[in-house]
Amino acid sequence: MTVAAPYLYPHPEPSVASVLVVRTDGTLPQRRSASDASATPDNRLLATLARAAPADLAPVSALGLETALEAMADASKLALAADLDCWLTWCASERRLACPADPEDLVRYLRALEADGRKPATLARRIASLATVHRLLGSGDPPTSAAMVRNALRGNRRRHGAAQRQAAPLRFGAGLGQTSGFTLSGLLAACSGDVQGLRDAALLSLGYDAGLRVGELTAVTLADLRPQADGTGLLHLPRSKTDQEGVGAWAWLSADTMRRVAAWRAEAAIAEGVLFRRVGVDRRRQRSKELADARWGDEDLATAALLVTYTIGDAPLTRQGVTAIYRRIALAAARAGLVDVAPGELDAAVAALSTHSLRVGLTQDLFAAGEDGAGIALTLRWSSPSTALRYGRRLQAQSGVAARVLSRVRK
Structure with a gap:
């Protein structure tokens, strides 16, 4: 549906005549995304877990994994996948086994994050995520609970303080x-x-x-x-x-x-x-028959009417x-x-x-x-x-x- 609407511009008022149109059919330009927008949080996390799982991993209960995912919020699943991605990238660069993790590797990982300027809260969250990953994969007691890992986190907080931005x-x-x-x-x-x-x-x-x-x-x-x-x-x-x-x-x-x-x-x-919802805004100069003036020349194109089209989307x-x-x-x-x-x-x-x-x-x-x-x-x-x-x-x-x-x- 297309609706013509007379709009006021108090902040600021345009210096040219305006023709304004509101389109409410929900048709908006598509934004590019680096990831597949159709992938669900469950699929995103499961794909990342599959990359982390060792070749000799014992069978994991499908029902147990399903119920664990049901108990998580979508945002938690995406955050868990992102944290695991970071760990997998570090392991690949250092040629280390991702799961089950070695406590010494976890300490080296924490030090690498600290050297990269990561905050204590980020380090704590990354370790907590890896603990969850190990539980999901049924790898026994998470190596994140090892004394040296806990001490590394405490040492980081002592050096940088625990206050969050x-x-x-x-x-x-x-x-x-x-x-x-x-x-x-x-x-x-x-x-x-x-x-x-x-x-x-x-x-x-x-x-x-x-x-x-x-x-x-x-x-x-x-x-x-x-x-x-x-x-x-x-x-x-x-x-x-x-x-x-x-x-x-x-x-x-x-x-x-x-x-x-x-x-x-x-x-x-x-x-x-x-x-x-998203509002798409398209501003274009136009020289329609109704708005054109015989006095206008090409050099006066900037004074032509401004056509502004607003498109109201359907998605949040x-x-x-x-x-x-x-x-x-x-x-x-x-x-x-x-x-x-x-x-x-x-x-x-x-x-x-x-x-x-x-x-x-x-x-x-x-x-x-x-x-x-x-x-x-x-x-x-x-x-x-x-x-x-x-x-x-x-x-x-x-x-x-x-x-x-x-x-x-x-x-």
Whole structure:
């Protein structure tokens, strides 16, 4: 279906006449992928396990392997396959046996990763993945539990520290207090009024309100939304990283978010299915009979009308697509002077934004408002209050008991 629509361009308004078309038939250009997009996570992992299995491997229970895969999330299977690929590449270069692994080889592998600049958390995850691989292949006690391997991990943490790099927060700003760097309010103000901008604003607003992980955000469907009488909404989360068994959870959505979602749905003509989809944008100059002017010459081609076609896809956004959206809008906000970022720090500030930035930003805003870690962990579906505290550690120091008591007497 093709729908002509008069669009406004508040950020910025184009200097030429525009003809805008929205196509909702879901036909989008195909992106190239280095891997086979049709391969399932199960097939990807099984193929990698087959490469790792030794020639003399004892028979593995097919039923046991099947149930093990059923218990894993798709993201875990892909991560396991990627970690195993890394180990297989190192073993091939060093001419070492991949499975069963020798503890000394594992220590040498860890040192190679450290020399390559990998963080302690990455090393720990790689070893944990190899332990899972050995259990899946029925290789007995995993060599990853050997004392020298555990000691190598502890030594790495002592040298480099165990603190993990945190995604740059996208805090709300505006009514919740001023903060430096990018803010949700600044990014929302930078979203344009066309169909792509409406999608971006709804994506940012909903992701912040509900504190969603990227997998939860891209999986939201229209059936998950429950509008309330006061204009707010509820979002049903049937499954999440910490709820693999599908118990389900609910998140609150502001009236502003519900309005932005409604605007995006109306312009994209989405009646069912996934909410946040790819928008293909095709901008071309045209010299149609209706728009041509007898005064135009070839040298004035730049003044011809701009034909903009938006194509709404059917498939959900990807993790990489969400990251690209955040960073594109952040650049637009900086260029429009809507955020407080020094010019020399702009590139680093944009690169620090990730799919976790909205979740971190909401966590920090709740800490700054005086909410306790247990309540925040429950609201954002953290596995424990300690995880929430890690994201709000600096703000917790500013609003903790020492700050509250001593600020009254030590001025």
